[in-house]
Amino acid sequence: MSHTPAREHRRPLDTETIAFLCRTVVHEIAGVVPDSVVNSLLAAIGIDTESGMLDLDIVGNKNGQGYKKVNTTVKKIGRQGYSAGQVLQQVS
Numbered sequence: 001m002s003h004t005p006a007r008e009h010r011r012p013l014d015t016e017t018i019a020f021l022c023r024t025v026v027h028e029i030a031g032v033v034p035d036s037v038v039n040s041l042l043a044a045i046g047i048d049t050e051s052g053m054l055d056l057d058i059v060g061n062k063n064g065q066g067y068k069k070v071n072t073t074v075k076k077i078g079r080q081g082y083s084a085g086q087v088l089q090q091v092s
Contacts, residue, residue, distance in 0.1 A: 033082045038090050044073035 013021075027034075039049045046055040046066065077087060 031083060031086050033077075033087050033090055037077055037080070037082060038087065041070075041073050041077060041087065042091065044069045 042049050047053070048055060078084070
């Protein structure tokens with residue numbers, strides 16, 4: 001005898017949830033890199049994502065910490081499987 005899940009645990013999805021899921025799936029299939037990933041790269045570079053201004057303290061860092069942060073972020077993005085070309089296209 002097979003056991004089927006009880007239907008009382010299921011509920012219909014609301015319109016907002018369906019729209020979010022559709023958007024997410026379309027972006028994933030299209031290869032769009034999530035804003036959070038792009039913003040993490042911009043922050044590592046020293047760009048404030050709200051104002052678009054460059055943080056000179058990060059850019060002018062003499063002990064190499066700025067480079068290390070960018071390098072670590074780029075490696076993390078690559079390990080997540082995002083296309084470098086797509087990331088650059090979305091940044092520009």
